[in-house]
Amino acid sequence: xxxLHDRVRSSLYGARRWHPVEFIFWALALASFxxxxxxLLLMNExxxxxxxxxxxxxxxxxxxxxxxxxxxxxxxxxxAAGLLxxxxxxxxxxxxxxxxxxxxxxxxxxxxxxxxxxxxTRLMVTLGVALILHEVANSWASLTGGADGLQxxxxxxxxxxxxxxxxxxxxxxxSLSVVFxxxxxxxxxxxxxxxxxxxxxxxxxxxxxxxxxxxSRRLAAIYTIAAAYAGAAGxxxxxxxxxxxxxxxxxxxxxxxxxxxIIGGPGYLYGGMIGxxxxxxxxxxxxxxxxxxxxxxxxxxxxxFVLKGRSLVHGGIASLLKHFPGLRMRKTP
Amino acid sequence: MSxxxxxxxxxxxxxxxxxxxxxxxxxxxxxxHALIGPNGAGKTTFVNxxxxxxxxxxxxxxLNGEDISHLSREARVKRGMARTFQINQLFASxxxxxxxxxxxxxxxxxxxxxxxxxxxxxxxxxxxxxxxARFRLDDIMDAPIASLxxxxxxxxxxxxxxxxxxxxxxxxxxxxxxPEAERRELLDIVAALPPDVSVVLIEHDMDIVFRFATxxxxxxxxxxxxxxxxxxxxxxxxxxxxxLGEEASHA
Numbered sequence: 074x075x076x077l078h079d080r081v082r083s084s085l086y087g088a089r090r091w092h093p094v095e096f097i098f099w100a101l102a103l104a105s106f107x108x109x110x111x112x113l114l115l116m117n118e119x120x121x122x123x124x125x126x127x128x129x130x131x132x133x134x135x136x137x138x139x140x141x142x143x144x145x146x147x148x149x150x151x152x153a154a155g156l157l158x159x160x161x162x163x164x165x166x167x168x169x170x171x172x173x174x175x176x177x178x179x180x181x182x183x184x185x186x187x188x189x190x191x192x193x194t195r196l197m198v199t200l201g202v203a204l205i206l207h208e209v210a211n212s213w214a215s216l217t218g219g220a221d222g223l224q225x226x227x228x229x230x231x232x233x234x235x236x237x238x239x240x241x242x243x244x245x246x247x248s249l250s251v252v253f254x255x256x257x258x259x260x261x262x263x264x265x266x267x268x269x270x271x272x273x274x275x276x277x278x279x280x281x282x283x284x285x286x287x288x289s290r291r292l293a294a295i296y297t298i299a300a301a302y303a304g305a306a307g308x309x310x311x312x313x314x315x316x317x318x319x320x321x322x323x324x325x326x327x328x329x330x331x332x333x334x335i336i337g338g339p340g341y342l343y344g345g346m347i348g349x350x351x352x353x354x355x356x357x358x359x360x361x362x363x364x365x366x367x368x369x370x371x372x373x374x375x376x377x378f379v380l381k382g383r384s385l386v387h388g389g390i391a392s393l394l395k396h397f398p399g400l401r402m403r404k405t406p
Numbered sequence: 407m408s409x410x411x412x413x414x415x416x417x418x419x420x421x422x423x424x425x426x427x428x429x430x431x432x433x434x435x436x437x438x439h440a441l442i443g444p445n446g447a448g449k450t451t452f453v454n455x456x457x458x459x460x461x462x463x464x465x466x467x468x469l470n471g472e473d474i475s476h477l478s479r480e481a482r483v484k485r486g487m488a489r490t491f492q493i494n495q496l497f498a499s500x501x502x503x504x505x506x507x508x509x510x511x512x513x514x515x516x517x518x519x520x521x522x523x524x525x526x527x528x529x530x531x532x533x534x535x536x537x538x539a540r541f542r543l544d545d546i547m548d549a550p551i552a553s554l555x556x557x558x559x560x561x562x563x564x565x566x567x568x569x570x571x572x573x574x575x576x577x578x579x580x581x582x583x584x585p586e587a588e589r590r591e592l593l594d595i596v597a598a599l600p601p602d603v604s605v606v607l608i609e610h611d612m613d614i615v616f617r618f619a620t621x622x623x624x625x626x627x628x629x630x631x632x633x634x635x636x637x638x639x640x641x642x643x644x645x646x647x648x649x650l651g652e653e654a655s656h657a
Contacts, residue, residue: 083525084501086525266519267520276499279459280496280497286512
């Protein structure tokens, strides 16, 4: 006989259990290395964009913090990793860690600006912080190279073994590994008591505080973690291209990542990854035949998607997956 | 009887309006203390002052001997004060089970643990199962809260406040908006609350008030008009006047 205690346990376990589709997803990501050997550089970009979108998902999908300036942390991470490598420490993993710490500290410092206030103030504050950083990087040319970009970055082989190559072999496997590890951490995190309290704050901040959750501190914590994730994405970008330009701090980066997450759907961790694949694929395909008008098409796609297609696509995925046993899709309502 | 909650000369002004006007209030341990009064008497404002949703203009709130006037809402929950709201405040994306597990894990201080699994911790499981059993929510515990009928949502809200193991519970019109058919079950739950928990009940419905209350405070225009046991309050001519006056002005 199953007791209520057992039912409670299996229900709570069911919410975080690995679904077969997840294994397939990661197996495909790895298999792509052999399936599409001529597109490794593009796939590397997709993996980095996916990590950046995962970072946004942690704050937007799970904690309800909207941001139009998430590129601030991407850019900081990229410059941190790039500068470290330029000044003699070219080990990619040390650079990655350094970039994450720098971005996390920045996220922690910026968090008081975003934890209080409504969506509009958050949009403006995050946008403002990113604009300031962009201008700082532009003006401080002695450090960042300004508009010319940061050049002279040399990255040593990963673990001292795998040299970065022109075809992106090492780059893709390195990025994919980092994305996978950080994904595992994020997955653990969102299904923890801490992650549950973030969803509580997102759903209803009044009830969250009446349930004993201190909203400001929890939001500051996830904002800091998400900043570290964005910094990791920036580091991957700097290390795999061995170049950092002002473009990493540009507004379009923040807008793109929002777009990517909305395409894939926030609040279930895979949204950013699926969105990144779709976004890059669209960008690549459309740019191939109408390079000048890429923005027009993505704009049109966005409008149609948000108005109609989102419920169509996500509803379709959800109903399709319902046929698999044991699935618990969790999304923002 | 010992006093668990006390409001001392509590004042709240919104601009020129005094919503709470030097209110003194004491809640005895184990009491079922009803707070009644006509619309706009300041009942909800008063509860918001007690729970920290609003900051008082003057005066203080004392919980179990400690001045909590300047503590945050969540800190008051940690010290044993829980509440429901006039309009359901729930976590729409969660199931009742998740909501109760959340409150339980916060009570245990686990909210800052980013790598624990809820289903691994025996204390979370025990606490959650206990609340689910006590409030008979086992048949709906896995349904999304947003899909439940209003009366059930009300039950979930009361159950989830209980997961915080409060010693003071404030119920802001628990029966408001609940259809007649679901009302009885809800009131049974209120009646079955453990006797060591002290309850403040804000209610319009006099049947409910006189069924539950061991003590009644009448608020009118932000002031305490009368306080006493139910029989005394029922006889008090000023209370009758306040209510009849209101009805007359509505007519």
